[in-house]
Amino acid sequence: MVSLAPRPVSTPGRPLPVPYSLLIRNCGQLLTLSGGPTDRPLAGPHLSDWLILENAFVACEGPIIVALGPMAELDEAQVTAETQVLDAGGQVVLPGLVECHTHLVFAGNRAHEFQRKLQGESYLDILASGGGILSTVRATRAAPEEELLANALRHLRDFRRYGITTLEAKSGYGLDKxxxxxxxxxxxEAGRRQPVRVVPTFLGAHVVPPEYKGRPADYLAFLAAEVLPALAGAAEFVDIFCEEGAFSVADSRRYLQQARELGFKLKIHAEQLHDLGGCAMAAELGAVSVDHCDYLSAPDAARVAASGQTVAVLLPLVPLFLRQDKYAPGRQLIAQGVPVALSTDFNPGSCPSKNLWLALSMACLKMGFTPKEAIAAVTLNAAWALRLAPEIGSIEVGKRADMLVLNVPDYQEIPYWLGENPVREVIIGGQVHA
Incomplete structure (x- = not known):
């Protein structure tokens, strides 16, 4: 409920303090995600060793958090008639969720392949028959730009309702320049037209397009020579799908090295279906994240952990939707000191879901996360996976005011209510959205 507070009276010789533009009061639990190391992602015990304030407030001036603490410490003099006040009513308040792995922009869907999956065809079988990613490529190439933008804006509205305040958007359904x-x-453009921050990633190396069938190295050479130079300033990250049926470890290494030389930060899809060694290779190159990791071995996980900065982005809704038994070894990775994040991998083939809360619950059920670890994995560590942790991912003075008010009184209920959306209000840059 929004209310307005009375304007304080000034005293002679003492100017009025700058008023808060937004105040969230009566936070039953304020999940700050602060208190751990600030120079690297949370790993090991730090993943759950962060501060929760009870009966607390958080205040903003414009888009920035300027104060937080127990309600007893609230400076009422900074609450004026211009201050928008949200009463959290004893419920949970936490940072806005960060979606660090999505395939936002595409045309059509692959509902027609769902039946094939139910009849036992594998992801790679469907891809080899010309379906899967290539099916979406055909639809996306044919779609006008206005249709693609309208689709992306619709998806972003849905994501915002789930409490997503920052989202990574991969390309990869064009496979031509x-x-x-x-x-x-x-x-x-979708990021400019609505409040959710959109971070573009170039995934032209998704699979080999029909025009280069049987010539993956030639296709990667084309991308490096003709497409990456045209992306300067438009995308910060370059990604590749290192997997059987896509690109080998050797070809992926060469391509990522070329991308790094051109100034891009690196990501990789690896160890989704087989243990090929892509994650360790990418971490050696300084990749910001290694994504999927379902088949990541303990020795290679140790190599990722040794980097100190590479985040393993785990995607539990993918094996769920593909009806696979193998999930990423989340508990083992945490024990080995690998920084972990969680995301949906929203895409039309292997995860047509925007429900990051469900992914969080599945990480607890299938990957061994505790609730506090899973919350850190969709906030601060997900921000690290986009190299945005200095700005977002935790509730701290000086950070961007991206926050959520939930409809639950205790953080332990978040993964418990399976598949439900607990969001009551979404705050992005200090602005409240229903």
């Missing part, structure tokens, strides 16, 4: 550049352009 013109369409891939269009997908990055659409992602950037």
């Amino acid at each position: 013109e369409t891939e550049l269009r997908l990055v352009r659409v992602a950037r």
Whole structure:
């Protein structure tokens, strides 16, 4: 409920303090995500060793958090008639969720392949028959830019309702220069037209397109020579799908090295279906994240942990939707000191879901996360996976005011209510959205 407070009276010789533009009061639990190391992602015991304030407030001036603490410490003099006040009513308040792995921009869907999956065909079987990613490529190449933008904006509205305040958007459904550049352009434009921050990632190396069938190295050479130079300033990250049926470890290494030389930060899809060694290779190159990791071995996980900065982004809704038994070894990775984040991997083939809360619950049920670890994995560590942790991912003075008010009184209920959306209010940059 929004209310307005009376304006304080000034005293002679003492100017009025700058009023808060937004105050969230009566937070039953304020999940700050603060208190751990600030120079690297949370790992090991730090993943759950962060501060929760009870009966607390958080205040903003414009888009920035300027104060927080117990309600007894609230300076009422900074609450004026211009202050928008949200009463959390004893419920949980936490940082806005960060979606660090999505395939936002595409045309069509693959509902027609769902039946094939139910009849036992594997992800790679469908891809080899010309379906899967290639099916979406055909639809996306044919779609006008206006349609792609409208689809992306609709998805972003849905994400915002789930409490997503920052979202990574991969290309990868064009597999030619013109369409891939269009997908990055659409992602950037979608970010400008609505409040959720959109971070574009170039995934032109998703699979080998029909025009280069049987010539993966030639396709990667084309991307490095013709497409990456055209992306300067439009995408910060370059990604590749290192997997059987896509790109080998050797080809992926060469391509990522070329991308790094051009100034891009690196990501990789690896160890989703087989243990090929892509995660360790990418971490050696300084990748910001290694994503999927379902088949990541303990020795390679140790190599990722040794980097200190590479985040393992785990995607539990993918094996759920593909009806696979193998989930990423989350408990083992945490024990080994690997920084972990969680995301949906929203895409039309292996995860047509925007429900990051469900992914959080599945990480607890299938990957061994505790509730506090899972919350850190969708906030601060997910921000690290986009190199945005200095700005977002925790509730701290000086950070951007991206926050959520939930409809639960205790953080332990978040994974318990399976698949439900607990969001009551979404605050992005200090502005309240229903």
